[in-house]
Amino acid sequence: MTDEPLQVLVPDLMGVFVFGLSGGLAGVRARLDLFGVTVLAGITALGGGVVRDLLLGLTPPFALRHWPYVAVAFVAGLVAFLMHAQVQRLRRAYLVLDAAGLGLFTVTATKLGLQQGLGLVGACTVGVITGIGGGVIRDVLIREIPIVLRSEIYALAALIGAVTVYACYRLHVLQAPEQIAAATLVFVVRLIALRRGWQAPVAR
């Protein structure tokens, strides 16, 4: 462990865990074996953050310089493999976890982008890419069209959170509570959209 601030590590690791669970459950649903489930959990959990660090030029990525990232992703995969029997409504748990990861990663990545000197559009784009990245990779690997491209409000929820982080940053009030609030906002918007079946218009 080096000197990365805990404000980055703690929400990052929470995001790693929930995205790892979502990847693991996706692997169970796709009937992968124990190793496949663990690998998919790892790629899903670490993919978004690795892409973020590559975009910002922070190499090697945090996830490779701090062993808890890989350990947490691995544990999440094992938990997903073991818990699937208890989880009655796999699809619901999967979507809730995915929404939590979306919020956590979007907020930490947007903040990191601002700290690296990016403006509104650049930082929010990094935030959204990081938030959706792990899920996109997960869905591509099991040959589903990524959630972010399918019918429900998804990227928009991330964008709302990213803009909130930007506003707080510019107002000099971006502390832990504001970040938690922004991540929760993404999570709630996404869950309401799921529950109400909000859909954007389709062409034709």
Added chain:
Amino acid sequence: MTDEPLQVLVPDLMGVFVFGLSGGLAGVRARLDLFGVTVLAGITALGGGVVRDLLLGLTPPFALRHWPYVAVAFVAGLVAFLMHAQVQRLRRAYLVLDAAGLGLFTVTATKLGLQQGLGLVGACTVGVITGIGGGVIRDVLIREIPIVLRSEIYALAALIGAVTVYACYRLHVLQAPEQIAAATLVFVVRLIALRRGWQAPVAR
């Protein structure tokens, strides 16, 4: 906006726009909703250039440091969503736009690679990767086998343009007209191959 030369920004943004349209039309054809179409347009439009900048170590990528990139990609997605009714021959428009993006991105990326000190093979490889990159990502996300792997001359058209850029650069005559000519060459070769149904041999 910082001090990037307009010679990079203008052709880059034209490439972003045409690839954004191609991604948006692909999204409409895949029956995605408004947000899905816009996100797919954005990923297609920005993907090739982001990969180029990561390969060349130019981080954060241009597309994150200059807001017009994201804005142009977003507008292209909206235009694709709205224009689909007017466009009678969606597939033809889609292939023509894709060919234009292939030419523009290949040429700017090859030049940038040469300016960063790469040799013939390295610069041309960066050029071809950048040219085909956005389309590959687009096709993977909607679960099609990428155009570049399917039957028509595609990567070869990009390669011809990249080698042309290399030759002009070495002869110290790589100005705007030569770049336009090289991009047009890629575009024309690709369109002729499409029109004539040129095919490379298939095994067996």
Added chain:
Amino acid sequence: MTDEPLQVLVPDLMGVFVFGLSGGLAGVRARLDLFGVTVLAGITALGGGVVRDLLLGLTPPFALRHWPYVAVAFVAGLVAFLMHAQVQRLRRAYLVLDAAGLGLFTVTATKLGLQQGLGLVGACTVGVITGIGGGVIRDVLIREIPIVLRSEIYALAALIGAVTVYACYRLHVLQAPEQIAAATLVFVVRLIALRRGWQAPVAR
């Protein structure tokens, strides 16, 4: 050619060749044409190493700074296209070549990660990502669920090799013979798993 040590270049190029063959054979099986086969061979052969260099911040990647990488990948694609008729058991040859590439890339990438200052978990993760990376990209492009997620021991074989490299490095005995031994270990574990049909447990 610059001053990269031959210890990196030689095993890297061997990995490029065998992964290029595997990508080319996958392209032949997917009924791609000559150009599609060559492009798929190139992406498969160079993908893992490029991802490794991006993760380690070594840009532009080796593969773009040394022309033999692209040349070897290209030749591998041509050989795969031409040899398919002679190769009776295409699927077996394909899996053996893939196993060889897995071993070679895992070992060189783990060592490079250690040399760049990563610890046990980080270096082994880079090693495994590099080993599995080319095959994952290859399988995604031809719309198969990646080998690493399907039933046989695969990532585990790479992990065993990466940990072996780590141990030798810490014991200051990581010379050419130890690296060859580690790559062979990955290869043999993977082949035995294939032959015996070793499977990890599947949920439910």
